[in-house]
Amino acid sequence: MDTRRLLRISATALGTAGLLISGCSSGSSTTSASAAGASAPEDLKPYYAQKLSWRDCGVEGFQCTTMKAPLDYAQPDDGDIRLAVSRKKATGPGKRIGSLLVNPGGPGGSAIGYLQGYAAIGYPAPVRARYDMVAIDPRGVARSEPVECLTGKEMDAYTQVDQTPDEEAEAGKLSAAFQKFANGCEKRSARILPHVSTVETARDMDVLRALLGDEKLHYVGASYGTFLGATYADLFPDRTGRLVLDGAMDPSLPAIDINRDQTAGFEAAFQSFAADCVKKEDCPLGTTTTDAAGTALKKLFTDLDAKPVPTGESRKLSESLATTGVIAAMYDEAAWPQLREALAGAGRSDGSGLLALADSYYEREPNGSYANLMFANAAVNCLDLPPAFDSPDAVRKAVPGFEKASPVFGRGFAWAALNCGYWPADATGTPHRTEAEGAAPIVVVGTTRDPATPYAWAESLADQLSSGTLLTYEGDGHTAYGRGSDCIDTAINAYLLEGTPPEDGKKCS
Numbered sequence: 450m451d452t453r454r455l456l457r458i459s460a461t462a463l464g465t466a467g468l469l470i471s472g473c474s475s476g477s478s479t480t481s482a483s484a485a486g487a488s489a490p491e492d493l494k495p496y497y498a499q500k501l502s503w504r505d506c507g508v509e510g511f512q513c514t515t516m517k518a519p520l521d522y523a524q525p526d527d528g529d530i531r532l533a534v535s536r537k538k539a540t541g542p543g544k545r546i547g548s549l550l551v552n553p554g555g556p557g558g559s560a561i562g563y564l565q566g567y568a569a570i571g572y573p574a575p576v577r578a579r580y581d582m583v584a585i586d587p588r589g590v591a592r593s594e595p596v597e598c599l600t601g602k603e604m605d606a607y608t609q610v611d612q613t614p615d616e617e618a619e620a621g622k623l624s625a626a627f628q629k630f631a632n633g634c635e636k637r638s639a640r641i642l643p644h645v646s647t648v649e650t651a652r653d654m655d656v657l658r659a660l661l662g663d664e665k666l667h668y669v670g671a672s673y674g675t676f677l678g679a680t681y682a683d684l685f686p687d688r689t690g691r692l693v694l695d696g697a698m699d700p701s702l703p704a705i706d707i708n709r710d711q712t713a714g715f716e717a718a719f720q721s722f723a724a725d726c727v728k729k730e731d732c733p734l735g736t737t738t739t740d741a742a743g744t745a746l747k748k749l750f751t752d753l754d755a756k757p758v759p760t761g762e763s764r765k766l767s768e769s770l771a772t773t774g775v776i777a778a779m780y781d782e783a784a785w786p787q788l789r790e791a792l793a794g795a796g797r798s799d800g801s802g803l804l805a806l807a808d809s810y811y812e813r814e815p816n817g818s819y820a821n822l823m824f825a826n827a828a829v830n831c832l833d834l835p836p837a838f839d840s841p842d843a844v845r846k847a848v849p850g851f852e853k854a855s856p857v858f859g860r861g862f863a864w865a866a867l868n869c870g871y872w873p874a875d876a877t878g879t880p881h882r883t884e885a886e887g888a889a890p891i892v893v894v895g896t897t898r899d900p901a902t903p904y905a906w907a908e909s910l911a912d913q914l915s916s917g918t919l920l921t922y923e924g925d926g927h928t929a930y931g932r933g934s935d936c937i938d939t940a941i942n943a944y945l946l947e948g949t950p951p952e953d954g955k956k957c958s
Contacts, residue, residue, distance in 0.1 A: 489659070492525045497659045501534070508565050510537050516660060518588070518653045520644050530641065532653055533592035535561045536583040537569040547690070548661045549580035549945070550654065552587075554672030554696070556647070557825035559591035560584035568669075571931065573942050580667065580945075585657055587677075589638075589645035589828055595821040596645065596828045598634040604819045608811060609767045611754065613860045620841045623864060627871045634824060635873040643874040645825065646832040651681040655688065665690030665889070667945070671928045672696045672902055675893070676833075679910060682885035689888040691945055696928035697893050699906040700883045701913065704830075704837035705847065708866040709854055710903050715862075716855035718779040718900030719743065721925050725782075726789060733793040743857050746775070749795060750857075758798040766800025772861055774803035777810035779900040780927040827868060833878040836869035843870075886915045890950040892941065896922045896929050911953075918950045923958040934958070 489497040496518055506513040513535045519525035539545045553563035564584035569577065586593040599607060607626055614620040634642060654677075658666045667690040670678035675694035682689045702710070723742035726732040734742035750768045757765035764770075778788035784806075791802025812820035838844045844867050852859035869876075885891065891914050895907025904921070911919035922929035922937050929937045936957030944950050 493519070493522075493656075496525070496656050499660065501660050503536075506535060506565070511565055511569070512536050512538070513561075516585075516657060518656055520641070522649060522652055530588050530594055530644070532588060532594075532657075533561060533586045534583065534657060535564055536581050537564070537577075538581050540574075540578050543575070543579045545581070546579045546946070547581070547663045547665070547667055548583045548658075549576065550583050550585070550657070550666065550668045552584070552668070552670045552674035552677055554670070554674045555590070555822060555826055556587070556673045556677075556829035557590055557822040558673075559586055559820075561586050561592060573931075573938065576942060576945055581661070583657075583661065585654065587645070587650040587825075587829075588653060589641055589821075590825045591821065594641055596634060596641065596824045597637040597821060598630055598824040598827075599819075601813075601817040601819055603629075603633065604811075604813075604823075605764060605817065608773070608807070609764070609769055611767070612769050612772075612864045613750075613754065614864065615754075620864075624841055624867070624871070627868045630827070630868070631871040631873055634828060638824075638828070642828060643832070643877075645828045646877050647677055647680050647829060648684070648878065650829075651677060651684055654681055655685055658688065663690075664688070667691045669693040669695065669930070669945075671930075673698065675902070675910070676700060679883045679885065679891075679914065682888045682891060682914070683883045686885045686888035689885065689891070691889070691948060692891045693894065693930065693941055693944065694891065694910065695894040695930045696899055696902040697895055697907040697910040698902055699909040699913075701880050701909065702906075703880045704834040704866065704869065707834075708837050708862060709847075709851055710906070711901060712851050712859050712862040713854040714903040715776060715779055715858050715900045717898050717903075718925065719746075719775075719855075719857060721782070721898055722779065722785055722788065725785060729789070731789070731793070733789060733796050746792075747857050749792070753795070753800075758795060758800040760800040760804045762801075762804075764804065766795060766804050769861070770807045771795060771800070771803045772858065773810050774806035776858070776900075777806040781932075782925045827872070828874075831869040831872035832874060832876055834869075834880065835876045836872065837866040839870045841867065843867075882913050883910070884913055884915050888914070888916050889948075890916045890918055890944075892920055892944050892950050893917050894920045894922065894929050894937070894941070896924060896926060898925045899927050901927050918953045919955075920951050921954070921956045923956060929957075 501514045503512040503514045515531050517529045520528045520530045551568045552560045561584045569582040589596040610626040611619050614623055668678050676698040678692050678694050720739050723739040727736050727742055734745040753771050754768035757767045760766050778784040794802040812822045844863050848863045851863035893907050893911040895904045897904045911917035930941050934957050940951040
């Protein structure tokens with residue numbers, strides 16, 4: 450199991466919004482690209498003045514292009530990075546509002562993959578009618594000079610390393626695995642590794658805003674995408690338009706608190722799953738209590754630690770892979786039936802179901818190759834904050850607190866947080882309050898039993914933002930927009946189309 454502070458939403462997790470919103474816009478926010486970038490610093494004006502050359506993507510209805518940004522904003526003359534962009538133009542009817550950038554989270558998730566696979570066809574029709582739907586793969590991600598670290602075979606080995614070490618030798622193996630991962634990133638991606646921070650990506654988004662001819666940035670960010678959006682608003686409050694931050698992060702927290710809070714979040718999600726499972730006659734974790742279900746799951750993990758089970762292929766189901774498979778299913782309650790079946794299989798020494806869930810989490814292809822999600826995830830996280838731990842001894846001291854947060858997942862989550870302690874590039878970010886003083890109203894969405902971004906984070910971010918408005922979904926799963934709540938969808942649609950935020954503190958179920 451390797452969460453690596455992974456805050457993500459899959460491209461298929463969102464459903465079509467239930468209600469349509471009518472009404473007229475106050476007008477388009479679009480102007481010429483040169484005017485939109487007029488306030489750029491002198492040394493960045495060549496980037497703000499470049500021309501985008503759009504071409505057919507080969508995917509029906511989508512256009513693609515690339516834009517240049519400085520590799521290092523502090524030294525713009527030291528070279529460029531090329532970033533991939535895609536869009537689907539507003540379909541009408543209704544007056545075009547402007548561009549709507551989307552980001553699915555991660556960090557490391559492909560925004561272009563999300564746009565083409567879901568957002569530009571699955572967002573509510575009135576939103577797609579009046580916005581150009583746009584995505585930029587962040588620097589270091591997917592099509593934008595991706596960070597690379599390990600081969601497929603090396604990644605297979607890495608994902609099977611024991612992340613709940615019981616003795617010094619096992620702790621040494623885990624530390625060596627983190628070191629090998631970091632060394633691989635430095636070897637294959639040394640040029641960009643120090644320059645994939647969230648601040649730099651937010652600055653790239655402002656260049657794109659100008660090149661699209663938009664005076665204001667309109668944006669929907671999920672999970673880690675909320676941190677990216679909030680960072681943009683803090684940097685450019687006067688250029689902030691309609692921002693939806695769904696499944697919010699709290700930028701004021703240090704890495705250790707983020708990891709520990711997320712541990713508690715996954716425990717709460719597991720308790721919801723267990724409460725549902727024990728009501729069913731075929732629950733593989735028993736049919737008595739949620740506590741008993743947690744004990745049964747922990748025993749399964751312990752058994753797999755001692756003896757991995759077959760999966761029908763060369764890889765066996767280890768404790769680490771099984772834990773990752775369970776974690777993957779916590780993001781969306783729609784995956785609970787699949788998880789019950791996978792757990793039942795593991796109990797019969799068939800690990801194929803949990804392995805499939807783990808592979809989906811890691812974005813492993815059937816041919817054994819991996820997307821760069823986990824590589825970019827580590828690269829961004831380890832730049833954005835100083836490491837949670839710098840040594841195995843520091844982890845050991847923290848394990849009791851993590852186990853208090855989650856008896857089932859705590860130990861593994863604590864050890865997984867050691868990864869940035871070996872990172873070859875020094876962190877450039879620190880925990881900080883994000884206020885975005887002067888920004889237009891920003892809608893922050895929190896789900897009460899969100900595993901990956903605990904609800905308290907949304908409360909905190911909405912409180913920090915000078916113009917933050919908190920919208921609450923009382924339910925399960927990661928993020929809320931487009932996942933079946935007409936109340937949530939209607940409120941967000943009205944904001945995106947009319948500019949009217951929901952009443953602060955509005956609750957939906």
